[in-house]
Amino acid sequence: MSTEELTRTPWFTAGLRGLGGAGPVLLISRDEVARCLALLDPVAIVREALVDHHAGRTVLPAEAYLRWDNDQGAYTRSIAMPGGVVRDGGPAAYGMKIINASVSNPAAGLERAGGVGLCFDPQTARISAIIEIGLISSVRTAAVSLVGVQAAGHADATCLAVLGCGTQGGTHLFLLADRLPGLRRVALHDAEPAAAAALAERVRRHRPGIEVAVLPDARSALRDAELVVTATTADDGYLPPDWIRPGAAVVNVSLADLTAEALLQAGRLYVDDVELVEQNPRRPLGRLMQQGLVTAPGSTGGGRPIDATIGALAAGAVTAAPPAPTSYTVINPFGMGVLDVALLDAIRRAATGLGLGTEVAL
Ligand SMILES: NC(=O)c1ccc[n+]([C@@H]2O[C@H](COP(=O)([O-])OP(=O)(O)OC[C@H]3O[C@@H](n4cnc5c(N)ncnc54)[C@H](O)[C@@H]3O)[C@@H](O)[C@H]2O)c1
Secondary structure, rough: OHHHHHHHOOHHOOOOOOOHHHHHEEEEEEHHHHHHHHOOOHHHHHHHHHHHHHOEEEEOOOOOOEEEEEOOOOOOEEEEEEEOOOOOOOEEEEEEEEEEOOOOOOHHHOOOEEEEEEEEOOOOHHHHHEEEOOOHHHHHHHHHHHHHHHHHOOOOOOOOEEOOOHHHHHHHHHHHHHHOOOEEEEEEEOOOOHHHHHHHHHHHHHHHHOEEOOOOOHHHOOOHHHHHHHHOOOOOEOOOHHHOOOOOOOOOOEEEEEEEEEHHHHOEEEOHHHHHHHHOOOOOHHHHHOOOOOOOOOOOOOOOEOOOOHEEEOOOOOOOOOOOOOOOEEEEOOOHHHHHHHHHHHHHHHHHHHHEEEEEEO
C-alpha cells in the first residue's frame, strides 16, 4: 500500500492485514435442524455426551447469565453456555449455546426462549456454523430427562403428569410417550388452561392410545402420577413433598417448582452436574448446596448428599438404588452446554452431508 493510499484509507481498515474477516459460516435454520434430527438419534447423542461428561471427556465452563426486566416489567435474560466434548481418538467438538428468553414472549406470539448455537472450528476457533437452538434445546432437555428416568429405574411408569404445557412440557410428553412403553395416561396442568387444552388436543391427535386429562391444579394432576415433569416458569417453590405419590419420580426441569422440603426429603436425588448446580444460588437446589444442606455425592460432612449424577448412572459407574416405595426420586437437570454442543456438532455434520444450510462469508 502506497503512502498516498494509506492516508486515504480509514484507520480501522488500514490497521488490518487483509486476511479476510470471520470467514465462511454455515447458517442452519430450524427446518433444517428438524430434517437432520430426523436422521439422528438425539437421545443416543445426549446419553453418550452425559457419559463423556462423567468420564471427564468434556470441558464445561461456568455459564454467563445476563438478566433484565423489559418495558412490561417481565423477567428477561440471556444465557451463554460454552462447552467442549473431547473424545480420545475422535474429533473434538467445541461451541456455545446462546439462549435468550422473556416470559412476556408467549403473550406476544413468540416462543419464550430462542437463540442460536455456535460451532467452533477445533483448529482455528473460527465459528463454523450458526444454528437455530430452540428446537435443539428442547430436544436435548427432554433427552436428558428420559435418560435420567431410565437410569434411575423409573422407566416402567404408566401415568405421567406434566406441569407447564409450553415448549418443554410438550417435547417431554411426546418423547416420554414414545420411549416409555408402559405409559398409558397423562395428566396435564398449566396456569393458562388454554395451553394445557392445546397440548391435550395434540396428544389426542398424534398419540390416540394415550389417555389424557387436563387438571385445574397441580396437586390433582400429581395424584396418580408415577412420573412428574415440571416445565413451568414458576419463580418460587410451591410443590411440597406430600403432593408427590410414594415411589414416583419428579424431573425438575424448570428447577424452581419444588419446595426446599421436597428437595431435602427426596429418597433419591440426582443431578446432571454438581458444580453447575452449586454455582447457581438463584435456583433452590443451588441455594441448598450453598447453605450446606445438600452436598456433593459421597460427602460425609453433614447435609444431604446428592446420590449421583445422571452421567454416572448412564455410564454404569453408579447403580441406582431401587426407587424408594415410601419416598420419591428427584432428578434435577440444571442444563449442560456440553450436551447442546454435542448435538450442534452432530447436526452440523449431518447438514453438511445433506447439503443443507446456507454458507455466508462474514
Ligand atoms: N433444566 C433445563 O435444562 C432447562 C432447559 C430449558 C428450559 N428449562 C426451563 O423449563 C421451563 C419451561 O420452559 P418452556 O420453554 O417450555 O417455557 P414456556 O413458556 O414455553 O412454557 C411454560 C408454561 O408454564 C406455564 N406456567 C407458568 N407458571 C406456571 C405455574 N406456576 N403452574 C403451572 N403452569 C405454569 C405457562 O403458562 C406456560 O404454558 C422454564 O422454566 C425454563 O427455564 C429448563
